[in-house]
Amino acid sequence: MEDEKIGSSRMELGVRWLVGGLFIFAGVLKALDPAEFANDIANYQLLPWTGAVVGSFYLPWLEIFAGAALLFGIWKSGAIRILLLLMLAFVQALFAAWLRGLNIHCGCFGKALATSNYALLFLRDAAILGSLLWLLWAEWKRRIAEEEIAENEPGPI
Amino acid sequence: MKRLCILLFLPAFSAFAGLTWNNTSVKIDAQATDKTVTGIFPFKNESKKSVTITETRTSCGCTTAKLDKKTYAPGESGQIAAHFDIGSRVGPQQKTITLTTDDPGEKPVVLELNVDIPDALETSAALLVWKVGEKTDAQIFSVKAKPGYKIKVTDIRCSNAFFTAKLDSAKEGEAYNIAVTPVKTDAKTFGLLIVTTDYPPGNPRVVYSQLQVK
């Protein structure tokens, strides 16, 4: 709860909980059935099968841990960065699949919410990406505020 | 050194030995009424010693290979008759017979029997779709016999009670139009139209069409 003391707005807290919860949800669904998720990854035809298997074991847990970090506010700056990179990778994979006209199953949320409607998928990813960027921006703004406070306080001479 | 040369040459000699085939691939256009077809693969032993066929293996239980005898003297000709039981198969089929001889230097020969079995039945697109909320208008699924064949429709039914199907019009033995109607279209549902024919007599064909309210 390290950063809670300075200006963490309610809005920021809400977004963190929402995005964190979403990633935990997505991660748990996929962690339950790696066999299915490996097939979903393979469907994107970007990775060799071994890569899809490694991803099917690791990615769900990365999402769960990063999501939990965001939700509980422990190492949340790190979590935001991980999730941003993850989302960028996901969007790129989705874009590549769309360009090649693949009929993917997304696999983003395991079997739940499975859709191959690209417009919906891009919209969902854009919303998540937007939230994460907003969180990063809020954090950066707060850091500047903190530095200003630190400069105005008398230094420990 | 001399011995080494002999060893090196042996495989080259055996490549010339053994059986030679006129044709290792036979294509047959079956009639829709055929129950079996037979492909003939003639061969000749053009080597200097007799060759014994030790094994014939077929790719499918539906295919059997028949040999007049197993051992062929130098210069002797013979043939393999491959019988293919068509069963309920339609369309292009490829069955293989793998043949092994007692000549250790010779690779097994793979004989191909390609059979095209015409389908005497023609159907319209096997998917009828209604949208949720749409009117429950009838849609037509048609079954036709190819020219020269007589095929009767003996039974029409749906796998799901949300659809009803009945004969709309028919030219007995030649063409049937079946009208399918969803009972209601207020929710998504799925079923199959199941149309039984009397052709071929032993194991009559059944054709299907997907029915969807979506």
Add this chain to the structure above:
Amino acid sequence: MKNHPWLQALAIVLLAALPALTAAFFHPKRPAWSRETLAKDEVTLATAQATSNVIWLDARSEAAYAREHIPGAVSLNEDRWNLLPLAVQFQPDQTFVVYCDSLECNASHQVAARLRKELGAQKVFVLKGGWAAWKTKK
């Protein structure tokens, strides 16, 4: 740690590897590591067994089926094609796994193709290695 977002990120990345490793060894639904020689519509025995609600289809001869078959499997071959028992309860999302004798047999691929064509079934797979694979794994 507090002021180093990237160090935090690294810590999360490393921590997540622990349950991932555990899953790789012990997860009941873990995918098979090797799929190199699988054709597009083929599945390994492990994948097929990890899939729920599978209808097994035995494409071997009726005699072979009568001798022994995968428990619950339905006999379906082109010697005497009869889809009717499957058709009356067919749902489009149903998963089918077809097997014949071994790696070399082709009957399962033909049965699978026909099932797709006649019923419009989409989730039709062929068991890699067929009955032989089942027998050796048992």
